[in-house]
Amino acid sequence: MRSKPAVKGLKPTLAPGLYLVATPIGNLLDLTLRAIETLQGVDVIACEDTRVTSKILTRHSIKTKMNTYHEHNASRIRPRLLRTLEIGGSIALVSDAGTPTISDPGYKLVKECIECGFDITTIPGANAAITGLVLSGLPTNRFLFAGFLNSKASQRRHELEELAGVPTTLIFYESAKRLPSTLTDMVKKLGDRPAAIARELTKRHEEIRRNTLSALTAHYQNAGPPKGEIVIIVGPPLKKEPPLSSELDDLIMKQLQTLSVRDTAAKITLETGLSKRHVYNRTLKLSKA
Ligand code: SAM
Numbered sequence: 001m002r003s004k005p006a007v008k009g010l011k012p013t014l015a016p017g018l019y020l021v022a023t024p025i026g027n028l029l030d031l032t033l034r035a036i037e038t039l040q041g042v043d044v045i046a047c048e049d050t051r052v053t054s055k056i057l058t059r060h061s062i063k064t065k066m067n068t069y070h071e072h073n074a075s076r077i078r079p080r081l082l083r084t085l086e087i088g089g090s091i092a093l094v095s096d097a098g099t100p101t102i103s104d105p106g107y108k109l110v111k112e113c114i115e116c117g118f119d120i121t122t123i124p125g126a127n128a129a130i131t132g133l134v135l136s137g138l139p140t141n142r143f144l145f146a147g148f149l150n151s152k153a154s155q156r157r158h159e160l161e162e163l164a165g166v167p168t169t170l171i172f173y174e175s176a177k178r179l180p181s182t183l184t185d186m187v188k189k190l191g192d193r194p195a196a197i198a199r200e201l202t203k204r205h206e207e208i209r210r211n212t213l214s215a216l217t218a219h220y221q222n223a224g225p226p227k228g229e230i231v232i233i234v235g236p237p238l239k240k241e242p243p244l245s246s247e248l249d250d251l252i253m254k255q256l257q258t259l260s261v262r263d264t265a266a267k268i269t270l271e272t273g274l275s276k277r278h279v280y281n282r283t284l285k286l287s288k289a
Contacts, residue, residue, distance in 0.1 A: 022125030026203035132198035132231030141170040160189035183217040
């Protein structure tokens with residue numbers, strides 16, 4: 001999947017296959033040299049919206065033909081793209097912004113290319129989640145990318161409950177409009193953790209607001225939803241003081257009313273951070289008392 005070195009005035013020849021090309025998330029200069037060379041060299045660029053991608057192509061004087069590939073036409077267009085690969089063509093897949101397939105179309109195309117044995121590679125580059133994370137000042141050693149939460153409030157709360165026990169930094173994409181209500185739910189379901197709102201990354205009005213979830217909620221409830229694109233980064237669960245043994249017994253007894261010994265022990269271990277063996281032994285003892 002290596003292109004020949006670019007020759008002035010000539011299209012570089014690319015090996016057949018699928019090239020997943022990351023594009024800027026705001027600043028049009030955030031396109032790598034290899035991305036430019038690849039977009040120039042492929043037979044066709046599959047993109048979500050030709051109007052969006054043509055801005056990038058025009059900025060870099062790239063004249064390659066574009067075809068749309070988005071969530072509404074993907075199942076119809078995918079066989080055509082696979083046929084192009086079958087006859088030895090080269091395709092660059094781009095999304096409107098950032099890394100294709102990350103909260104954007106492309107996953108099924110990648111999967112089917114792998115199943116068909118076609119060559120596939122990526123030209124890495126901008127991604128809003130990682131850009132927001134590195135600017136957040138929150139732990140970067142372990143993180144979970146949660147993408148977009150469900151837009152329905154009840155589903156969103158359920159998803160947050162599922163994520164509450166994950167012992168890492170969490171990264172979410174969110175629409176600016178929903179930011180105040182999502183932050184309100186986060187305080188309730190994740191606790192008042194340190195967090196950051198990364199807005200308009202790499203653009204003229206880039207802004208990072210770092211504070212606790214409750215302070216950020218108060219800010220956006222007062223100020224109203226911000227403008228632009230948003231990444232929410234939430235720090236790992238706060239370390240709790242271990243409960244006293246009498247408190248632990250109360251917690252266990254309460255859960256044992258509805259859960260089995262095993263499930264009670266697992267839940268309390270997660271909630272308290274105490275050793276699994278200690279909690280299990282105590283739960284077993286109390287269940288027999
Ligand atoms: N594929 C993209 C990537 O690699 O980051 C993500 C596409 S997803 C459809 C769009 C979401 O990404 C936006 O709603 C926002 O949450 C986030 N996003 C994209 N660009 C951003 C930017 N410049 N600043 C902050 N968030 C951004």
